[in-house]
């Protein structure tokens with residue numbers, strides 16, 4: 626079973642519910658998470674990453690709960706999270722970062738170190754392995770963050786707006802990387818860039834006001850665009866139609 630939210634409710638201290646009694650089961654493959662500003666996308670991914678704890682209900686992966694003492698280590702080893710603003714430790718090289726991430730997820734230093742080279746190669750950074758992360762471009766830093774998840778063979782990758790700030794070429798190659806991972810890893814990506822989602826993603830979830838307005842395969846989502854399914858604007862039209870339908 627992929628990542629599943631059950632009757633999940635979350636509010637920040639002193640605020641209203643941001644996620645309201647949410648039932649949502651992601652499907653395997655690559656899912657794009659859409660929704661307007663403030664819809665709750667980052668909050669949902671933070672709950673999935675167990676960086677936030679719901680006030681009621683819960684989240685599980687393969688039946689494991691991050692809040693169960695006996696299951697939390699297995700949950701955290703299975704789920705990797707790339708927050709909107711990933712932070713890197715100054716002075717560390719790509720290889721050191723990736724090794725450290727593996728160690729944090731329970732690998733021995735030796736295993737993490739030997740797996741780091743392959744992880745960096747998978748994301749196209751073999752040549753930069755011994756350069757400091759702080760010296761890399763934004764797109765390359767996003768790749769280091771993906772390598773940190775690959776090193777311990779995470780089963781789920783939660784990526785919060787990973788393409789923000791990337792130029793069109795970097796964005797395209799990043800989306801290709803995600804598409805190449807989706808057979809072995811379940812990838813969930815929040816984004817506001819919806820134009821070319823059908824190339825990289827198998828499924829779409831649309832969130833609005835902390836509620837799910839749509840959850841299904843890309844073709845069913847695009848069908849909401851009506852007659853324009855094959856047009857370049859199909860995804861945008863479908864998104865607008867889903868939001869308008871949901872707020873009626």
Ligand SMILES: Nc1ncnc2c1ncn2[C@@H]1O[C@H](COP(=O)(O)OP(=O)(O)OP(=O)(O)O)[C@@H](O)[C@H]1O
Pocket residue numbers: 637638640643660661662663664665666667668669
């Ligand atoms: N640390 C916080 N403390 C209080 N409220 C917060 C905090 N983080 C987010 N919120 C509120 O929770 C709601 C959902 O925010 P969230 O960042 O999850 O939305 P989002 O869909 O990711 O938005 P965006 O697309 O703008 O990144 C918003 O109303 C936001 O103001």
